[in-house]
Amino acid sequence: MKEIFNINGKNKKIELRPDSTLLEALRDNGFTEVKNGCEEGQCGACLVLVDDVSVNSCQILAMSVKDQTIVTSKGLGDQHKPSIIQEAYVDAGAVQCGFCTPGFVISTYSLLKKNPNPTEEEIKSALDGNLCRCTGYIKIIDAVKLAAKRMNGGEDNEK
Amino acid sequence: MKNNFKTVNHSVRKIDGLGLATGEELFTDDYDIRDCAVIKLMPSPYAYAEITDIDESEALKMEGVIDVLSYKNVERIMHTTAGQSYPEPAPYDCAIFDNTVRFVGDKVLAVIAEDEKTALKAIKKIKVKYNILEPALDYEKSEDRETSRVHTEKDAIQIIPIKFQPEKNIASEVNAVVGDVEKGYKESDEVMEDTFYTQYAHHCMMEPSSTKGYIDGRGRLVLITSTQVPFHTRRIVSHATKIPVSKIRVIKPRIGGGFGNKQEALLEPIVAFAVWKHRIPIKLILKRDEVFVFSRTRHPFRIKYKVGFNKNGEIKAIHLDALQNTGAFGTHALTVVSCVGSKILPLLNKIPNMLFTGKAVYTNLPAGGAYRGYGATQGYFAYTQMIDVICEKCGIDQAEYYKKWHIKTGETSEIFKALGEGKPGHIFKIDSCELTQCIDKGAEAIDWKSKKAKYSFKNKKNKNERYIKGIGMGCFMQGSSVPYIDMASVYIKMNDDGSFNLNLGATDLGTGSDTVLSQIAAEVLETSINNILVISSDTDVTPFDVGAYASSTTYLSGLAVKDCAEKIKKIIKKHAAKKLAVKEEDIDLFEGNAFIKGSKDSCSYGEICTSAMHIDEMEQIQATSSRVSKSSPPPFSAHFAEIVIDTLTGNIKVEKYVTATDCGVCINPKLAEGQVEGALVNGLSYALIEDYSFSKKGNMMNNGFGKYKIYTAADLPEIITIMAENSYENTGPYGAKSVAEVCINGPIPVIANAFYNATGKRLHKAPFKPEYILEILGE
Incomplete structure (x- = not known):
């Protein structure tokens, strides 16, 4: 069946089944920036924003959020116009294989929206639902701090 | 130091970083x-x-x-x-x-x-x-007569002359001898033995x-x-x-x-x-539950040591024995076993008598395979605690002990020759070793000596405290490629605007090797990394490379890139000399231009390539290069951990972990630190929480991230990452050697040593889960 979804600010006709998860519906329709890491809501690679709240897209049915706005990492920024968070991840060396990164970008967005000046402990706790095996998380935490600093208009000499 | 690099040794942005962060780069x-x-x-x-x-x-x-x-x-x-x-x-x-x-x-x-x-x-x-x-599920009993044979098919073979005995459930066997251990034991003041066990674990790479x-x-x-x-x-x-x-x-x-x-x-x-x-x-x-079981795992091991040493701590003889559970298939069986010896025994290279015996046995359990650390990780659990025991018995500080005995620049180890991959290895000398510097810097960063004395169980007055602290250390090495087995090749061509296509067989699996190898090319070619256009790992387009393993890419593929870029540089100079009507030796290349030495007369790379292709010689400026590694320079790392043990729950919390690592010149310091930190945190998770739990019938019961937990950001201790200064590996590209694997070897033995410092008790089985810790504390 086909349904209209609002994804990354645009209404888009999506081909899906009634029982498609949001993850399946997004990936099957070209939103491959949303990654499938475990399908059990444990790894955070499939995080998207649903009405500005971060959600593991593997854990909900697409049809249950049909009338809500959905934003993926690419919706926050693309290579042509990257978001501060995405740039900060690259500058901090927080991207290795990058499979988990779009999910981390979404978590970071959610955190910084609620809390523009998080402490290290608050960052660690906010990222608890995202798994990364490459970085050991240290550069990811640096990236969140760097993004916060830049969003707050702080000087940046780390580039 | 020879260190006035323009692109190398700088933390340039990972070339695929932004596309990965937005999600535009494509995975399979x-x-x-x-x-x-x-x-x-x-x-x-x-x-x-x-x-x-x-x-x-x-x-x-x-x-x-x-x-x-x-x-x-x-x-x-x-x-x-x-x-x-x-x-x-x-x-x-x-x-x-x-x-x-x-x-x-x-x-x-x-x-x-x-x-x-x-x-x-x-x-x-x-x-x-x-x-x-009837399945064979206990690897220590695999060779028993009553145990089923896992491979009874007649057509299973080993294509090179190494021991393969499926009729005994043995997938592979390897021995290496230096000197005479029995003689060494006789010359020793004390001889001791111990046995250690490591567990199944999974890579948990995020992409299935x-x-x-x-x-x-x-x-x-x-x-x-x-x-x-x-x-x-x-x-x-x-x-x-x-x-x-x-x-x-x-x-x-x-x-x-x-x-x-x-x-x-x-x-x-x-x-x-x-x-x-x-x-x-x-x-x-594969789905994640299939990934855990059907894809490869880290081999569980039983490691035994028998060591003879004198009262001054001098080791006269060591026998390291490794028994590997290779699971249902012998993939990487021999080579992982071999690395228990080859990546550990050279560290203290002055031991005159060494014996290594290794065996991989089949079981009806998931197959092991390659996993960062590749056997060394399992072996160091035994070896590093062995050093700790010797130091404790002889009253020598561990840091001082390693500094005295570790392999040094200009030295070699008989093991390099005695133990290769399925055949004898190759002797080579250590060209760079800053392990002493690493030990000193790490010790200072964690305040080793005073904390060791303060936390020692020997000095604890109140024996009934719930939370007790401990500190431990250890030193580790790995290699950089497999000598005379690994080969890497590269093709470079120049474009009209002065950019270069860099076609690599090398495989970037997320480590950043596309970036690191571009940096090496840019450095040689006196151009910006933005002018290096990488394509890697397409068997139709790129020349051969063994691929991403054995900590070989930066070192070996880097050598091939450097070699190939130097050929291109020569051709550019030839064309520039002709264009500027001078001799080749009078040409200097700088920031994408060719200059006549000592003058401002120049032409740009774009002009050179355009005239080479369209006007003058009518040729493509291009070159290829392939390199085989002739040595395997080890990276070194000194690790220190401070832990807190909750004696009521058995929980071990790592409070602070310091690594100090010598990987030669860091081609990209931020990416190198990322390798250290990624390996370390993977190792911490392996040491403390990761394990496969099997039913009595061999069924993995925790094949999902819900039950097989790995470290998240919330689990991190304070981590200090130190990279050694002034290390330059002359055999490597711009002084580099490897960094990817070495740091995963640390956490298990270093935490175990810290546990001893706190309690006076030794840990023999990883992971150190609360129930095991309580069992040990209760003994």
């Missing part, structure tokens, strides 16, 4: 191939069984089911899935489909269907009859194992696959399916981590066979 399953059918594997419910009958007739009647593949209709060709150079030092002990299943989760058959749901329904309709066999295949417009098979070894994969697929190499193209897109798991041609032969037979696009993407 992101490629949009229309009407791609799917394969689902039927997992074996039994640890060991012979398949006596498969009735797939009901499944084949279903709409959307394309085929069922099993031993009944797939030709049996024995091969190894180990992605290693030919001839592989791993037994050819598997077929694409077999009439025997050897672990719970082994593939019984494959259903090809138009979509996943149909495939899963079809699997339920297939009736399989088994003759259930994934392969897609299709037939291109010229009838050739294209495999887009998440692999660390595209060229080995092409060769192994060809062997296992009889599709000629000339008909196969393997493309490695972005890879979501590997850590050794994807040094394996595991899914590719299945997909290749299916696509070749049906001439349609087909994919096989």
Whole structure:
């Protein structure tokens, strides 16, 4: 069946089944920036924003959020116009294989929206639902701090 | 120091970083191939069984089911899935489909269907009859006469002359001798022995194992696959399916981590066979529960040491014995066992008598494979605690002990020669070693000496405190490539605007090697990294490279890039000299321009290439290079951990962890730190929480991230990452050696040493879960 979804600010006709998860519906329709890491809501690679709240897209049915706005990492920024968070991840060396990164970008967005000046402990706790095996998380935490600093208009000499 | 680099030794942005952060870079399953059918594997419910009958007739009647593949209709060709150079030092002990299943989760058959749901329904309709066999589940008993033999098939072979004895459940065996240990024990004041056990663990790379295949417009098979070894994969697929190499193209897109798991041609032969037979696009993407069981794991080990030493701490003889549970298949069995000796025994190279005995035995459990650390990680658990015991017994500070005895620049180890990969190794001298610096800096960063005394169980007054602290340390080494086995090659061509295509066989699996190798090219070519356009790992386009393993890429592929870029530089100078009407030796290259020395007369790379291609010589400026490694310079690392033990719950919390690492010149310091930190945190998680739990029948019970927990950001201790200064490896590109693996070796033994410091008790079994800690504390 086909349904209209609002994804990354645009209404888009999506081909899906009634029982498609949001993850399946997004990936099957070209939103491959949303990654499938475990399908059990444990790894955070499939995080998207649903009405500005971060959600593991593997854990909900697409049809249950049909009338809500959905934003993926690419919706926050693309290579042509990257978001501060995405740039900060690259500058901090927080991207290795990058499979988990779009999910981390979404978590970071959610955190910084609620809390523009998080402490290290608050960052660690906010990222608890995202798994990364490459970085050991240290550069990811640096990236969140760097993004916060830049969003707050702080000087940046780390580039 | 020779350190006025322009691009090398700078933390340039990872060239694929932004595309990965936005999600625009493509991984295997992101490629949009229309009407791609799917394969689902039927997992074996039994640890060991012979398949006596498969009735797939009901499944084949279903709409959307394309085929069922099993031993009944797939030709049996024995091969190894180990992605290693030919001839592989791993037994050819598997077929694409077999009439025997050897672990719970082994593939019984494959259903090809138009979509996943149909495939899963079809699997339920297939009736399989088994003759259930008694499984071999205890690797320490694998060789016992009463234990079932895992490989009784007559056609399993080992293609090189190394010990392969399936009739004894032995997949591989290796020995190495230096001097005479018995004589050494006799000369020692004290001889002691101990035994240690390490557990199954998984790489947990975030991208599941994934392969897609299709037939291109010229009838050739294209495999887009998440692999660390595209060229080995092409060769192994060809062997296992009889599709000629000339008909196969393997493309490695972005890879979501590997850590050794994807040094394996595991899914590719299945997909290749299916696509070749049906001439349609087909994919096989494992689910996370399948990844845990069906893809490769870290081999569990039993490690024993017997050491003779004198009262002054001098070791006279050591015997290291490694027994590896290789699981159902012997992929990487021999080489992982060998590394227990070869990546550990050279560290204290002055020991005159050394014996290494290693054996890999089959069981009916998931197969081990390559995993960052590759045997060294398991072996250091025993070895590093052994050093700690000697220091404690002799009253010597551990840091001082390592500084006195560790291998130094200009020295060598007999082990390099005695222990290779399936054959003798090659002797080489250590060209760079800043381990002493690492020990000093690490010790200072954690305040080693005073904390060691303060926390020591010997000095604890209140014996009933709930929380007790401890501190431990250890030193580690690895290698950089496998000498005279690993080869890397590169092609570079120049474009009209002065940019360069850098075509690499090397495989970036997320480590950043595309970036690091571009930095090396940019440095040689006196240009910006933005002018280096990388394509890597496409068997049709790029020249051969063994792939991403053995900590070889920066070192060996880096050497090939440097060599190739230097050839290009020479050609540019030749053209520039002609254009500027001077001699070649009078040309200097600087920031994309050729200058006459001491003058401002110049021409740009763009002008040089344009005239070379269109006006003057009418030739393409291009070069190729291939390099074989002639040594394997070890990176070194000193680790220190401060822990808190909750004696009530048995929980160990690492409070602070310091690593100080010598990897030569860091080509990209931030990416190098990322390798250190990633390996460390993976190691911490392995030391404290990761393990496979099996049912009595060999079924993995925790095959999901819900039950198999790995470290998250919330679990981190305070981590201090120190990179050694002034280390320059002359045999490497711009002074570099490897960094990827060495730091995963630290956490298990360093935490165990800290536990001893706190409690006076030794830990012998990883992981250090609360129930085990309580058991030890209660003793």
